[in-house]
Amino acid sequence: MYTPQDAARVAPRWHFRHxxxxxxxxxxxxxxxxxxxxxxxxxxxxxxFE
Known part of the structure; x- marks a missing residue:
């Protein structure tokens, strides 16, 4: 798991609708x-998956 700071650094524009x-x-x-x-x-x- 990333810390929130690491996540913001690694993938700054990521969100569930990306x-x-x-x-x-x-x-x-x-x-x-x-x-x-x-x-x-x-x-x-x-x-x-079939």
Missing amino acids: ISEDVLPALKARGLSDDDVDTLLVANPRRL
């Missing part, structure tokens, strides 16, 4: 399609 609010919009702005998002977040995990 993927949906920061990462995905940045990837979509660079050309990631909705199908690509579905593959990353739905199809691949489904295939792993």
Whole structure:
């Protein structure tokens, strides 16, 4: 576990909505399609757990 100070230093913008609010919009702005998002977040995990 990180101390709050270490966490702020290592991942200053991290929060529970980081993927949906920061990462995905940045990837979509660079050309990631909705199908690509579905593959990353739905199809691949489904295939792993089946």
